[in-house]
Amino acid sequence: MAANKDNKHYISRSESRAIARENSKAIRYYEQRKKRKAKPDEYTTQMQDDNNIVEFDDLHTYFFSDAGTVKAVNGVSFSIPAGSTVGVVGESGCGKSVTSLSLMQLVQAPSGQIVSGSIRFKASLFKRDEKGKKIPVYEMEDDEYGKRFKLDEKGKKIIKKNELGGNVYEMEDRVVDIAKMPTEAMRSIRGREIAMIFQEPMTSLNPVFTIGNQLDEVGYLHIEGISKKQVKAHSIEMLKMVGIADPEGVYKKFPHELSGGMRQRVMIAIALLCNPKLIIADEPTTALDVTIQAQILDLLREIKHKINGSIMLITHDLGVVAEMADYVVVMYAGKVIEMGTAEDIFDHPMHPYTIGLQKSKPTVDGEVDKLYCIPGFVPNPIDMPDYCYFRDRCEMCKEKCAGAYPGYVQVSPTHKVACYLYEDTKEDGNGKD
Amino acid sequence: MEKTDNGEVLETQSTQTAETALPDDVLLQVNDLKKYFPVAKNFFGKPIKFLKAVDGISFTLKKGKTLGIVGESGCGKSTMGRSLLRLYDGVQGEILFDGQDVAKLKNREFDKLRPNMQMIFQDPYASLSPRLTVGEIIGESARQHHLVDKAGFHDYVLKVMDMCGLQPHYFERYPHEFSGGQRQRICIARALALQPKLVVCDEPVSALDVSIQAQVINMLIELREKLGLTYIFISHDLSVVKHISDDVGVMYLGNIVEYGSKDSVFSHTLHPYTKALFSAVPVPNPHVKMNRIMLKGDIPSPVNPPKGCKFHTRCEHCMEICSRIAPEYREVEDGHFCSCHLYNSEEDTLRLLAQADENERNEAIAAEKEANKPWNKAKAKVTTACKNVVTKIKNKFKKSEQTEQQPQEQPGQTEDSNVEEK
Ligand SMILES: Nc1ncnc2c1ncn2[C@@H]1O[C@H](COP(=O)(O)OP(=O)(O)O)[C@@H](O)[C@H]1O
Ligand SMILES: Nc1ncnc2c1ncn2[C@@H]1O[C@H](COP(=O)(O)OP(=O)(O)O)[C@@H](O)[C@H]1O
Ligand code: SF4
Ligand code: SF4
Ligand SMILES: [Mg+2]
Ligand SMILES: [Mg+2]
Numbered sequence: 001m002a003a004n005k006d007n008k009h010y011i012s013r014s015e016s017r018a019i020a021r022e023n024s025k026a027i028r029y030y031e032q033r034k035k036r037k038a039k040p041d042e043y044t045t046q047m048q049d050d051n052n053i054v055e056f057d058d059l060h061t062y063f064f065s066d067a068g069t070v071k072a073v074n075g076v077s078f079s080i081p082a083g084s085t086v087g088v089v090g091e092s093g094c095g096k097s098v099t100s101l102s103l104m105q106l107v108q109a110p111s112g113q114i115v116s117g118s119i120r121f122k123a124s125l126f127k128r129d130e131k132g133k134k135i136p137v138y139e140m141e142d143d144e145y146g147k148r149f150k151l152d153e154k155g156k157k158i159i160k161k162n163e164l165g166g167n168v169y170e171m172e173d174r175v176v177d178i179a180k181m182p183t184e185a186m187r188s189i190r191g192r193e194i195a196m197i198f199q200e201p202m203t204s205l206n207p208v209f210t211i212g213n214q215l216d217e218v219g220y221l222h223i224e225g226i227s228k229k230q231v232k233a234h235s236i237e238m239l240k241m242v243g244i245a246d247p248e249g250v251y252k253k254f255p256h257e258l259s260g261g262m263r264q265r266v267m268i269a270i271a272l273l274c275n276p277k278l279i280i281a282d283e284p285t286t287a288l289d290v291t292i293q294a295q296i297l298d299l300l301r302e303i304k305h306k307i308n309g310s311i312m313l314i315t316h317d318l319g320v321v322a323e324m325a326d327y328v329v330v331m332y333a334g335k336v337i338e339m340g341t342a343e344d345i346f347d348h349p350m351h352p353y354t355i356g357l358q359k360s361k362p363t364v365d366g367e368v369d370k371l372y373c374i375p376g377f378v379p380n381p382i383d384m385p386d387y388c389y390f391r392d393r394c395e396m397c398k399e400k401c402a403g404a405y406p407g408y409v410q411v412s413p414t415h416k417v418a419c420y421l422y423e424d425t426k427e428d429g430n431g432k433d
Numbered sequence: 434m435e436k437t438d439n440g441e442v443l444e445t446q447s448t449q450t451a452e453t454a455l456p457d458d459v460l461l462q463v464n465d466l467k468k469y470f471p472v473a474k475n476f477f478g479k480p481i482k483f484l485k486a487v488d489g490i491s492f493t494l495k496k497g498k499t500l501g502i503v504g505e506s507g508c509g510k511s512t513m514g515r516s517l518l519r520l521y522d523g524v525q526g527e528i529l530f531d532g533q534d535v536a537k538l539k540n541r542e543f544d545k546l547r548p549n550m551q552m553i554f555q556d557p558y559a560s561l562s563p564r565l566t567v568g569e570i571i572g573e574s575a576r577q578h579h580l581v582d583k584a585g586f587h588d589y590v591l592k593v594m595d596m597c598g599l600q601p602h603y604f605e606r607y608p609h610e611f612s613g614g615q616r617q618r619i620c621i622a623r624a625l626a627l628q629p630k631l632v633v634c635d636e637p638v639s640a641l642d643v644s645i646q647a648q649v650i651n652m653l654i655e656l657r658e659k660l661g662l663t664y665i666f667i668s669h670d671l672s673v674v675k676h677i678s679d680d681v682g683v684m685y686l687g688n689i690v691e692y693g694s695k696d697s698v699f700s701h702t703l704h705p706y707t708k709a710l711f712s713a714v715p716v717p718n719p720h721v722k723m724n725r726i727m728l729k730g731d732i733p734s735p736v737n738p739p740k741g742c743k744f745h746t747r748c749e750h751c752m753e754i755c756s757r758i759a760p761e762y763r764e765v766e767d768g769h770f771c772s773c774h775l776y777n778s779e780e781d782t783l784r785l786l787a788q789a790d791e792n793e794r795n796e797a798i799a800a801e802k803e804a805n806k807p808w809n810k811a812k813a814k815v816t817t818a819c820k821n822v823v824t825k826i827k828n829k830f831k832k833s834e835q836t837e838q839q840p841q842e843q844p845g846q847t848e849d850s851n852v853e854e855k
Contacts, residue, residue: 091642245730259731289505289669291728294713298727316643319715323723342719360647362676364699364714371651371676374644377612 011067023064023111030113034105034183040128043180045120052122053277053310054080054103059117059179061095061102068382072098074334075117080278080327082122085304085311087325087342089318089357093378095334096314100280103178103312104196105186119178122277123189127170135170136160159225164234167225192222195271199283201263205255211266212251215239215273222274238269241306243299261292268299275307282314297324318361322346327414330354333378333389335405340415350417352396388420396421455529460663461494461517461631466526468509468516472736484736486512488687489526491762494680496630499657499664501678501695503671503710505732508684510667514633517665518550519543531630548578551624555636557616561608567594567619568604575626590626596659597622598652614645618652625656633665638673650677671714675699683707686735686743689762693769703771706744742774750775754782758789 011019048055061073073095080086088096101107102114103121126134139150139158149157160168178186198204206214215235219226226234232251239247242265255263264284271279281300285293297320304311313324321328321342328345330338330353338351349355359372376393379385388394391401400420409422455462468487471480486509494500502510516524519535528535530550535543554560561570572590575581581589591601597618608616617637624632634653638646654677656662668674674681675695682692683704691704702708709726716723728747733739739746745755754774761781762772777785803809 091644261731289732290671290713291505291710292731293715294725294727297715317715318643318717322717322719322721323715325719346717346719357643358717361643361717362650362672363716364672364675364711365716368676370654371647373647373651377614377645 019066019068026064027110031110036182038182043177045175045177047120047122047175051081052079053082055120057118059102059119060115061098061107061112062115063112065111070381071334071384073102076336078329078336078339080310080312083308083310084326085313085324086327086329087321088314088329088331089316089321090331091316094331096331097282100282100312100314104190104194105178105183114179117179121176121178123176123193124171124173125188127172137168137170164223165226165230166223192274193276194278194280195276196280197267197271197284199286201267202255204267205263207255211253215270218270218273238272241272242269260288261295264288264296272303277309278312279309280312318358338417344415350411350422351419352394353390455532458495459493460496460531462529464491464527466490466516468512468521468524485687486735487516490689492682492692494663496663497661498679499666499677501674501681502665502667502684503669503674504684506669507732509687510684511635514552514635514665514667518552518633548627549630551627551629552633552635553620553624553637555639557613557620560620561616563609566605566607570619571622571626578627580628593622593626614641614649617641617649631663635667639668639670671711686738691771697769703765703776704773705748705750754786758785
């Protein structure tokens with residue numbers, strides 16, 4: 001890096017070649033790991049706390065780029081309790097989306113790879129026989145000799161149907177580590193147990209197919225054995241559920257014929273098709289007007305209630321988080337710097353960054369003469385410093401902050417912060433425990 | 434439209450009348466500003482249908498003050514800003530800027546005025562030329578307008594850059610090397626290099642992160658104080674508008690529905706739309722339970738806005754009169770304007786109702802006249818004939834009960850084919 005002193009991002013040709021070599025080696029290793037054939041036991045683990053449905057544990061997701069390794073997610077740990085909404089906040093580029101994409105195994109490969117750490121997820125998976133096939137549940141009937149398989153005219157066993165008309169298979173509950181799961185196995189979780197809603201619905205909807213086509217397709221994919229008529233009925237049912245007044249009309253329309261708010265409703269309908277346990281909403285209302293945002297947030301709350309699931313809500317808007325979230329995770333430069341309940345974060349913010357973020361946003365009901373300004377900008381993600389990533393912008397910086405990256409301090413049973421200012425509180429906290 | 438057809442004549446006339454007296458402290462007065470985009474043309478290329486992006490806006494802006502414009506996307510905020518700067522043709526209405534009517538000036542004369550009115554856009558990535566250095570971008574138009582000579586160019590640009598928080602060594606760098614916040618500073622510097630009096634800021638911080646937003650907002654306020662600038666600050670972010678503005682105008686479908694000082698608009702809101710808009714903003718405090726007014730549905734299309742009050746399709750206070758006649762834009766309280774029938778006096782209501790009656794009568798007469806034209810009469814006959822045939826067929830087969838949509842589609846199709854045959 002010393003080759004050109006003016007520009008610290010300068011990379012000489014030999015350096016660039018070395019980076020490329022390292023990258024292709026790393027990428028090959030991680031790609032092979034994802035393609036391997038693995039028995040479910042290899043990626044089965046245990047939840048640390050049984051109330052959670054997701055636990056991120058020291059997750060590292062890197063991008064092996066030509067300019068060097070971007071540590072987009074650099075040791076993230078937090079959990080999503082069942083039935084709760086967890087808000088993930090932070091400025092753009094801090095790794096919110098990459099964290100959620102890691103959970104779906106959708107990080108842009110080959111350059112983006114989950115490097116280490118684990119993502120534990122409480123899944124209910126299809127039970128498989130020795131050949132890896134799903135085990136169907138058959139219709140039974142009673143006669144004088146006891147229980148027997150019910151047979152159709154051709155003498156074949158009849159597979160039991162669920163209320164939607166899909167086949168019923170034997171299921172098993174299993175805690176899996178998504179970070180270690182092969183891509184193949186991830187298919188049965190993605191979209192079925194975890195669904196995702198993005199900021200710009202237009203990019204995830206196909207412009208040349210009608211809304212109905214796209215809903216039906218997802219239905220066929222995830223509800224095996226469902227008939228054409230049933231899938232359409234189910235799609236329309238979902239459109240009704242997300243508050244679309246004219247579901248039959250919308251079913252026949254193309255995405256570009258709908259407004260932004262309607263498209264986002266359709267995306268939510270698609271996410272709901274398979275009754276997921278967890279919905280990841282990545283900036284779901286950022287592209288919408290406030291009045292439409294209010295409608296969509298209302299809908300998300302209602303939906304969560306109906307499916308009795310959890311929401312991971314990613315946003316940069318503190319107002320949205322305060323309104324929606326039970327727990328808040330604040331991220332900065334690929335790390336979680338503070339987390340706690342919504343009350344913890346908004347009533348007693350502790351990390352200088354969290355405090356600064358809250359002070360720098362004007363509010364509709366308050367009045368300030370001058371907005372607080374966090375000086376400077378986010379450090380370059382390719383060569384992060386060894387010390388606290390916020391130190392160059394921090395106004396409360398102490399001598400100690402020049403040392404290693406600060407560890408977490410548990411300031412209350414629910415509230416954790418990574419900052420040297422609260423080290424004394426840690427001892428108090430430990431004493432009380 | 435008439436203006437563009439015989440624009441020459443009008444312009445020569447206007448040079449005498451363009452000097453219009455404004456009170457000393459007023460920089461800009463806008464009267465009944467309109468900008469219609471043609472969306473459909475007839476066979477001869479004459480526009481027959483318009484998108485009324487800005488549909489009659491009036492306001493007065495004092496020197497050194499900031500007017501905040503809020504409203505949902507598509508309500509015409511940007512179009513209004515751009516119309517003020519003559520970035521569109523076919524703008525109607527009066528724009529009195531510093532004693533001159535901008536809308537009527539000749540191009541050559543307007544060029545002289547142009548540096549006085551500048552604009553900053555939302556997307557700092559799209560609005561900077563990638564081939565010029567930062568210094569050239571900032572100084573280029575200042576040199577074109579002879580605000581600075583060749584010798585003083587470098588110093589002049591550095592002075593402007595310093596004002597906008599840009600370090601001197603950025604002079605030789607290219608815009609792609611900068612983050613969004615820095616680029617927006619470059620855009621601001623480029624506008625300020627022309628020593629404008631009025632700066633129209635169109636969503637200048639919407640694409641920036643919160644911490645960077647605060648930096649840019651603080652800088653804009655500082656510059657306003659230092660240089661005595663007047664801003665029109667367009668944003669969909671109510672909290673930002675509240676922070677920076679002295680006056681606030683709320684737009685809905687091409688109209689300003691409420692206008693007044695910041696305090697009166699925010700703490701004594703009059704218009705139902707403004708109330709709903711304000712209540713929809715999420716507050717960063719988990720203990721606040723919002724008393725939210727949920728608006729039903731989406732904003733209607735500006736091509737076919739609702740009749741009467743344009744907001745009546747979503748308004749919770751909608752009355753009978755609202756769908757019949759548009760409310761008048763009037764001063765409800767001192768300096769606080771609003772257009773809503775809720776604030777009519779009894780006489781107003783009676784007068785407006787009478788007017789609505791008359792309008793409806795006239796419309797009915799016009800419609801009848803239209804229907805009595807020979808071509809339309811023939812068409813109506815054919816339509817009824819077709820309908821009769823269709824009902825006969827329907828009765829015969831009695832299939833139609835199964836699905837509801839089919840019978841609706843059938844008459845249309847038969848109609849067309851029959852007309853063609855004749
Ligand atoms: N496909 C990619 N290739 C290289 N770097 C990426 C890619 N996607 C994201 N990154 C980097 O990862 C970091 C985190 O990105 P992201 O999670 O999208 O941020 P956000 O918090 O805004 O969602 C950023 O520094 C970004 O530059
Ligand atoms: N050049 C154009 N041609 C046709 N219609 C336009 C044009 N520019 C804007 N519009 C329409 O005018 C309306 C107002 O747009 P705009 O002023 O950009 O709204 P805002 O800035 O409030 O979001 C929108 O319905 C938009 O589609
Ligand atoms: S550890 Fe030090 S530098 Fe980092 S945020 Fe805390 S006080 Fe600031
Ligand atoms: S005029 Fe009527 S419809 Fe329009 S805002 Fe007022 S009360 Fe509502
Ligand atoms: Mg993102
Ligand atoms: Mg705009």
